[in-house]
Amino acid sequence: MQELDVPRLTEPPVAGGLADSVFTAVRRTPDRVQFSLSAPGGQWEPVTARRFAGEVLAVAGGLLSQGVGFGDRVAVMSRTRYEWTLAAYALWSIGAVVVPVYPTSSTEQVRDILRDTGAIGCFVENENHAMTVAAAHGPHNPLTRLWQMDQGALDELRTEGAAVDPAYVHRLRSAVQPGHTALICYTSGTTGRPKGCVLTHANLIAECDTLSLGWGGLLAAPGEEASLVAFLPLAHCYGLVVVVSSVRVGVNVAFQPDPSPQALLPTLAAFRPTFLYAVPYIFERLFRAARLKARQSGRSALFERAVRSAVHYAAAEQRGKAGQGSGPGPRLRLRHALYDRLVYARVRAVLGGRVRNAVSGGSPLARELGLFLAGCGITVYDGYGLTETAAAVTAQPVGAVRHGTVGRPLPGNAVRIADDDEILVRGDVVFAGYYNDPAATEAALRDGWFSTGDLGRLDPDGYLVITGRKKDIIITSGGKSISPLLLEEELRGHPLISGCLVVGDNRPYVAALITLDEESVAGWLALKGRDPQEPAALVTDEELLGHVRRAVSRANSRVSRAESIRTFRVLPHEFGSREGLLTPSLKIRRSAVIERYAREIDELYGTRPSRRAL
Known part of the structure; x- marks a missing residue:
């Protein structure tokens, strides 16, 4: 513990x-x-x-x-x-x-x-x-x-x-x-x-x-x-x-x-604010918009090189501050200065030009996206919290951001990792209980500790890493326990993909429902010289599916064979809050999506092999 x-x-x-x-x-x-x-x-x-x-x-x-x-x-x-x-x-x-x-x-x-x-x-x-x-x-x-x-x-x-x-x-x-x-x-x-x-x-x-x-x-x-x-x-x-x-x-x-x-x-x-509070969805959209604009202006190759340089630069800085290296080298600093004029300044300008620090909350920010923004000159302080903790209970320390984590406990609070990896928290921000629900309160608050339902670990320096949510854990019919978070985050990072829900509970293998980013797909079609297509046609477009299939393969390389996505379905529309599929903070309501797309999920596990199977 x-x-x-x-x-x-x-x-x-x-x-x-x-x-x-x-x-x-x-x-x-x-x-x-x-x-x-x-x-x-x-x-x-x-x-x-x-x-x-x-x-x-x-x-x-x-x-x-x-x-x-x-x-x-x-x-x-x-x-x-x-x-x-x-x-x-x-x-x-x-x-x-x-x-x-x-x-x-x-x-x-x-x-x-x-x-x-x-x-x-x-x-x-x-x-x-x-x-x-x-x-x-x-x-x-x-x-x-x-x-x-x-x-x-x-x-x-x-x-x-x-x-x-x-x-x-x-x-x-x-x-x-x-x-x-x-x-x-x-x-x-x-x-x-x-x-x-x-x-x-x-x-x-x-x-x-x-x-x-x-x-x-x-x-x-x-x-x-x-x-x-x-x-x-x-x-x-x-x-x-x-x-x-x-x-x-x-x-x-x-x-x-x-x-x-x-x-x-x-x-x-x-x-032109000086600071930005947002959720990962907003930062993802900012990145997608910048990438799409670069493609439309014929600067796609330059933008992608700038992205890699920003990530490498910020990662080197992070290692240097952690005492694990000397920071960015001379050549990397030179490339970074060049791309700052050509690319990074444009990204900052989208936010008004004055934002140098920001906070992301609601769900973990992808490490690569945090590094890219840091490389652009916008340090995102990712945090973790729940309604029950009055928002944040952990945050990145000032000047010691560690991308890929959600920081350390806020002063006045404590984090404990239980034997089953559940995150427990205690402190000044923890709520008084659930209104008119003593049974739920008793189940959630024990000996002053609040059971968050989230899974995670503390790294050697006390930074919290979120690994999943207990209720999201998928247990296949073969008894394999799988957290879908890593796969879903990896796929959402693809420029053409806006959303992903991994399924497989009581099923023989893992599958996924995937949604496309409408603006990015429209830009992709234009660059290809192709006419716009209706969403129903896009889900069967073999060239587009090839990109999605390769993205799934890359995501699968991050996990074991038993945890990998064996088949997927591209949906014609993005998950929306109006349909009740997203929370107001733009997180996917898993149960609502699974209920809404029950037929499509059943088809992924039908006796006939899916044409989208890997």
Whole structure:
């Protein structure tokens, strides 16, 4: 059994809650720009600390006038936007509990959350969300208030709040204690029914302040104002911690409700943030977009040489910092400087040109992609965490990134590897339990340790390596236990492949469902001088299948024969969140994909050999 415990950087709070930082900022830096709102003409409307505190106070008063009280649960169903943040801080200011709801949630999912939490009210973004909540309302649901953001509900609350004595709000805020519940945040449900995680003010304060104290220097270059674009779902703990941390330390935040690359990349180029929080999907898309643009401009060979040089350069730097080498040699440094002007600067420009450090979370970032970005001058600090740990519980140490790992335990936390390789964690960020589910809480929390369900190991220097998830382990009919993570990551790294799900549970061998990257395939066809094709035709295109088959063979070279993919099926469409196949943090819902494509999986194991078999 392995175990590593890291001392705290700061002591746990003894009083107060999350909303206190809003009013502390007013006293210290009232004119500091806290948020930047998109305005007509490509401009940005500043929201100062003074304005934000005033609006929080007014909305909090409006909530009190409408009967929301200390300890009440209130849901928020919206995309990532300023109004989400305003509503959350207003609720925390009066001691209420925020219940985040994903904006893509179904009526059934919303009904379960509202019934489970007993939420008395719900903020929604638009009419579609309002209709979903209305359809979810039932006789056992205490919901009596609905505020629709795009219909001016927050303005109405501000107006009503003007009649409420601000001192009353401040008295309620002063009554909030660190151990009080701040969030009931539901898991994304990759392996089963979502559960409500009870996160206290102390959990979130520990997460935010530890990251700020230990990693705050990465947010901007000396002399620059730290800024970022918030686009991750605020209903996901990771996305919410990004914004809460920014409020606590004074980072200027812009919002992009649409996280698709088509919407996000122009926002990054226009706002020019100094730091980036993202998930691996975003970095993968950035890389694919750069590769596709190079191909379209006839610079494909140059780009691929630059990729190899960046990976070798960053790997040599990593070995040098670990005392395992002298770092990049003269020839490699010369090539790197040349490619920096020709390629790497263009990659940085896609993010606005000022990002030099970034964080990746939600799932492990592929080692080669992390090395490439580092070689481009963007160091990605990969971390690991869950909703139950208030986002990150491990992170890469500053200046000592080890790509291929998710870093070391955050200060104030410990990681233990059980005898069956399950990752157990303990510390300040670990949640209080599952709401209204004592049996699940007892199963997950034992002797202060939280059983994550993930598998991993600690390397000799205490860096955590994720090797899989217990519930994802495939056991073939021959009794072979296989973790699909390595194969799936390897295949997703291919330029034409966007997704992969390895299957084989209770089957005689391992197989895979593979999806194609639509933009990359379109570019590939154009370079070949071929006409665009419908997705149904692409899955039987022999030339394209040849590329996929070779990619599978390369992935198989990383594992044993018993673990290798024997056959595969290319699907006509990518896995999508609208179909319920991806979580809001863009991770594959394995059970949903397996259920959706049950017939295709059965065909992979039919008596007739697959024409795509290796």
